[in-house]
Amino acid sequence: MLKEKTNVPLYVQVARTLKEEIVAGVYPVGTLLPTEEALCERFSVSRYTVREALRILRDDGLVASRRGAGTSVIPPQSSRSGMRQVMSINDLLEFAAATKFEVSSIRMVTVNNKLHARTGLQVGSEWLEILGYRMKENSATPFCLAEYFVNRDYASVGRLLQRHEGPIFPLIEDMFGIKVREVQQEISATILQPTLADKLGVATASAALEVQRSYIGSDNSIAQVTINTHPGSRFKHCMTMRQVESWI
Template identity: 35%
Template structure:
């Protein structure tokens, strides 16, 4: 690598950061081509898989376009504002979290009243943790999401690890506790941002937004986590694929 990075970052993210810096500094000017995957593997001493993931991040951020059989070309010297999230499985959701940064602004311990408990699908008064913060694309310092995460207080011992963790919190819970995510429920709602939320997302009040609430359950149907994510519409696209089951 040509720059120093946090060793806790995955190698493909470090490589993407280096290439981003080289694009922005003019090493690879607008319209030029990046080295081939094979050349990148040799230069950075990484696997083909690592090189491809680094280029994927650059493509998601709008820096490059990739053309089959033609190479990778620089399309912009600044990241685009829109983030595209493509989910088809629980593993995709875990990878999405690895490709973004969740910066925690506040942690509170609370016992939800009847209204909040109904939203969280948990009994009123059940001790909970609430983590609030903002989520950023790996290659950008501009937030695309306001996020609240609610956890049962039984996971409080993991809080110091959660605050420094870079991946999906639900995946971390699986590592630290004898739990397994079996099912995720998702609700999507269109709304407009109030003054406070707009300021935190660095957009104008009244901007269109998507609110995505996910509830994570284990194999016994017990609730493990609730996440509430507020996305500025101009910065976020939700993409999914639905296949027809031909076996029926």
Template identity: 60%
Template structure:
């Protein structure tokens, strides 16, 4: 006799949230409309009230719905959230990165990560990602500021069609197109040596010092939406942080 096990409750509420999020983004539930009641959602998905409430909490975290007692759950217009709090006490954390630098795309393709790319990105080997590579150059400068690599979760790979007309960061496009919210950005900075290929892209000598900045963007579902790697020649990079002692 084979006994089928139910999916864990946390998996079920994520599945419910993703289905409802997709329907909201596609206009099944337009802005201003109400979602079905908790009871109706329980019956539709065959889940508990707790599971439905957790799914709705995810949608609220993504700024897709608002809930009020006795008023139900209303689909709302998304509002932008552009601020991220750091886990350090700092007044100023400024990255001298030229605003409006032009991004020249050299490649835009789906790639299955091998062991080397997995180590480079911190992503699982064998997983498939949309990989966009190119260089960023400030207006009037003959030398690139950095080489940029985007690794976009295949779930959101449709953003690749928009990048030729888009010069800013990619994650706001992912948020708008798919109704998710990036709630955490983890950043690591490492010193590296410019390989011949990297040196050619950056117009520096092979073997010179460079700084690699890797940012990992995580959604409210705990899913990595994107990894961005910017590699700067050491002479063209400056990172400034001011911290003040806090009285105990």
């Protein structure tokens, strides 16, 4: 049963439930998922919602759809390391949709040496800088500082952000018709300076983690870079890796 009152879109909830069932073996590799009509009835959602949920599963490499043949569960893709990380761009979307983003400032910036060292962006290039804080529901204290750097080609997205609380990259995709094909993530340690420590409600010089993500478009250009700074005591990074079997 889906949650009626939540910031997570219905199609993401449906996809998450089906993904959990696929991983648990409810739908083994090679079997068909229920029909769109059956899924609509099960989750009490529209056909559009079901189709978007199935799109997420296809993007995650869990299923394949063929016209007239339905949607089947497919083998996991192998890798040279023999390991597979269970994480997707849609997981980021789900996380951000469950929080509120409060914008502090929006401005165009030119990348200097200091910003280049933090982001890897080209010195002298111009980016839309969006600073703000992510909040959890019913909490007055931010749980992280969020810094966004948006490619100047997509800078007009800034006019929508004062009334937007969710993730930003889906707006860029919708407005400009691009597709984010991958997100590269790095996590590093840092120390909180007094002003930021006070805003986040922790002691000055507390340990913190910076989570930097670069969003790569289908043309291999960087569409967006984000840096989220979390107090160390509030951040936990979890991932699941499974041995990939041979499907030959």
